[in-house]
Amino acid sequence: MGKRARLELIWDAIRDIPRGSVASYGQIAEIAGIPRGARQVGYALRQLPDGHDVPWHRVIQASGKIAFEKGSRPYKEQSKRLMMEDVAVIAGRVDMQKYRWQPDLDELLWKPSAAWDDE
DNA sequence: CATATGACGACAA
């Protein structure tokens, strides 16, 4: 696979994170079909071109912490964007239990029939 | 080909 294609896969996975939810780097990597590729997601985010439409702020560490250094420009920008969509950021962290994106659950809510295919 | 570098993650102290 070409490097550009991989970047696109990762960016697409991030575009699927719904407003008000967050996903970890590793989670996005798996969805993009790159197991253990958390670092590749970080790489992909650094390659975002100007004018992109990728909700980069919805990607945080598995621990719930914002990846940027506390107090830095990007750190503040990310906290602000998350707050803007009602995601609580306390001391640089987000409660993953509460805000972690669950694709499977989304499926159930959007297409209930998909969960009944065993009847 | 050899090393260094990360917007990471799991785990042990």
Next chain:
DNA sequence: ATTGTCGCCATAT
């Protein structure tokens, strides 16, 4: 909660 170590893996040099 923090910090350090180690594993991981595409890129960069």
